[in-house]
């Protein structure tokens with residue numbers, strides 16, 4: 001059966017590395033058994049800062065942007081949520097986008113990948129696992145991180161060739177587990 005993957009690009013800032021890291025994750029996903037990959041880029045979704053009178057658990061957020069975002073997540077077969085680490089956690093752009101939705105997350109086959117300069121975003125990945133667990137996604141228990149540094153950021157650009165063999169194996173393991181769901 002054909003397997004499709006949607007990768008949520010969690011950072012939105014100017015000069016972010018997130019988009020090129022997501023493209024690299026997409027290549028890894030093809031190697032791990034996914035037939036098609038699309039990026040769900042939060043910069044393109046252009047969601048205003050979360051602000052709704054009723055929590056989304058009780059009523060969907062009533063705006064065109066929120067509906068478009070909700071349909072993308074609801075129709076995704078498998079999700080990777082790709083997060084950088086900002087101040088030991090996930091960026092506000094990603095938390096706000098997660099908060100917009102509720103039922104769309106439930107039972108969604110999902111994996112977490114991160115990147116950062118300290119410990120491959122271990123702290124952000126842990127926070128994200130707590131959030132997505134609370135929302136009852138069907139979460140791959142293992143997460144994996146990419147260490148940013150001299151090997152992986154060259155002239156301000158992400159270099160996938162610099163990712164260590166151990167990290168590639170960990171990313172492959174997470175993606176293979178996700179593909180098996």
Ligand SMILES: Cc1cc2nc3c(=O)[nH]c(=O)nc-3n(C[C@H](O)[C@H](O)[C@H](O)COP(=O)(O)O)c2cc1C
Nearest residue numbers: 011013016017018084085086087088115116117118
């Ligand atoms: C506001 C801010 C806070 C950061 N805090 C951390 C941190 O706590 N741990 C870490 O490893 N890297 C931290 N970094 C470095 C980022 O992980 C790195 O800049 C990464 O490229 C950010 O992802 P992006 O380029 O997709 O925005 C921080 C960066 C920013 C902008």
